[in-house]
Amino acid sequence: MVRGATQNAGSEKKQSSNGSWDYAKSMRELDCQSSKKRVAVLADKLAEQIYDSIRECDTDICDIPANLGFKADTIKNVKSHVFYNEYDLDRFAPAEPVEHRRFDANLQQTLAWKRLETGIHTQNDMTWIKDDCSERHHELNYN
Numbered sequence: 049m050v051r052g053a054t055q056n057a058g059s060e061k062k063q064s065s066n067g068s069w070d071y072a073k074s075m076r077e078l079d080c081q082s083s084k085k086r087v088a089v090l091a092d093k094l095a096e097q098i099y100d101s102i103r104e105c106d107t108d109i110c111d112i113p114a115n116l117g118f119k120a121d122t123i124k125n126v127k128s129h130v131f132y133n134e135y136d137l138d139r140f141a142p143a144e145p146v147e148h149r150r151f152d153a154n155l156q157q158t159l160a161w162k163r164l165e166t167g168i169h170t171q172n173d174m175t176w177i178k179d180d181c182s183e184r185h186h187e188l189n190y191n
Contacts, residue, residue, distance in 0.1 A: 095153035115167040129184040
């Protein structure tokens with residue numbers, strides 16, 4: 049158990065982040081697709097669904113620090129940085145305006161977050177979470 053952390057550290061919700069999407073069903077749908085474009089669209093849709101379930105969950109704020117030995121506040125800050133906060137983002141096209149919004153959902157990041165939450169993370173997952181810890185630290189200290 050992480051000291052000083054509460055189950056509702058990230059939100060008022062108290063459900064597991066697995067509640068609003070069916071992993072097995074989504075993976076079956078991915079396997080059935082033959083078009084790369086369809087797979088990409090389905091992967092984006094799945095990533096959005098998992099992002100929403102992560103935003104609704106608060107148990108990950110305790111589970112991930114327990115699995116990694118990080119402080120709960122560190123993981124809470126990373127979760128805010130990746131899943132909640134809005135930023136001025138451009139689309140790398142000169143004609144398109146900058147938009148103030150959240151990051152796009154990313155399937156690889158959602159799966160990494162789930163592995164970190166369940167304690168079956170890889171070295172790449174650790175690299176990602178440490179990188180986002182650094183980004184969030186820089187953001188908080190240097191705006």
